[in-house]
């Protein structure tokens with residue numbers, strides 16, 4: 001190709017670029033672009049806002065830990081009853097699975113996690129946690145109410161739903177692997193895609209952030225008991241010191257990432273727990289350490305697990321100690337990395353862009369935190385995004401997993417409308433696509 005031809009092709013490409021970007025929006029692809037804004041307008045109506053805020057406050061007042069979400073689950077069922085939405089219960093102890101739409105295929109799912117954390121809420125407000133030592137400090141009260149909000153929007157526009165939206169209210173996201181249990185119970189059988197969201201204080205209200213591919217790390221946990229032989233601190237030659245062995249182990253564990261991992265393959269090993277001894281002048285019989293490891297590749301996670309075991313046992317042996325290790329992987333195995341599907345990312349960009357404006361849809365840097373949403377993504381294509389809560393004119397909201405965590409309730413209509421829009425337009429797009437018969441042999445869940 002001559003240079004001039006190349007230049008003219010480049011020019012043509014650049015001239016076409018705005019049109020290409022525009023053509024990626026729902027408006028030009030199939031006339032669905034009005035749906036996200038219409039749903040947001042619906043969700044911003046006063047009666048809707050009053051209702052969704054009320055639901056969230058009720059859940060916030062009564063936080064329940066993983067697999068104990070009985071009252072939360074009851075509240076969800078009573079709201080679904082009021083909306084006339086059928087559901088399955090119980091699923092995975094406290095889980096609820098609702099269905100809005102035709103009752104037939106295609107199926108698309110929305111996920112909400114229901115559990116709270118063992119944290120004492122700080123600050124005094126009318127609807128603070130009424131349960132001492134427990135708090136919705138990760139925003140799952142908001143996620144449940146937004147998903148109920150999506151259900152209300154969907155029910156109100158049920159004639160526009162070409163298929164069925166499956167509402168997945170799961171227990172035990174915070175380390176209990178509730179999502180894994182839900183998948184094992186067949187909640188996603190015949191479901192084409194699942195969408196999840198998480199509130200964040202890092203981004204402004206009215207904005208969302210996500211990415212295609214790995215977004216949150218996979219994780220594992222370990223506890224190791226290092227056993228030696230206790231004795232008088234002044235006579236170490238008669239003892240086998242587990243404190244020193246545990247110390248060497250902790251230092252050696254830090255070499256796994258710094259010396260063995262590819263620097264471009266982000267990984268973390270943290271020992272967050274070290275217990276042993278109770279007196280200045282006594283060498284104890286044993287010491288206990290515990291920690292977590294993170295990676296974005298499942299192979300790296302498995303490699304870390306294997307090396308953590310080898311290092312703990314090997315370093316314990318160097319100092320004549322024994323070590324037993326528990327990886328806390330039963331019944332829930334390692335948490336896999338959370339990996340967003342690329343086609344669903346494109347869908348999200350269109351829908352969120354149509355609702356909020358393209359400049360409000362941000363690219364998210366991957367985070368080393370993990371999410372049990374990953375278990376859904378191991379089963380079917382899935383997509384999770386962060387939804388901003390920070391009002392720029394207000395003081396900075398408290399961070400997740402702290403006693404100061406706060407929800408800006410203005411986020412609730414946004415989450416409800418966006419989830420409802422993602423599901424509805426996904427189903428409508430499925431109608432426009434030629435359907436393959438493969439994997440769709442059943443007509444019901």
Ligand SMILES: [Zn+2]
Nearest residue numbers: 138174400401
């Ligand atoms: Zn959390």
Ligand SMILES: [Zn+2]
Nearest residue numbers: 138139140198
């Ligand atoms: Zn959370």
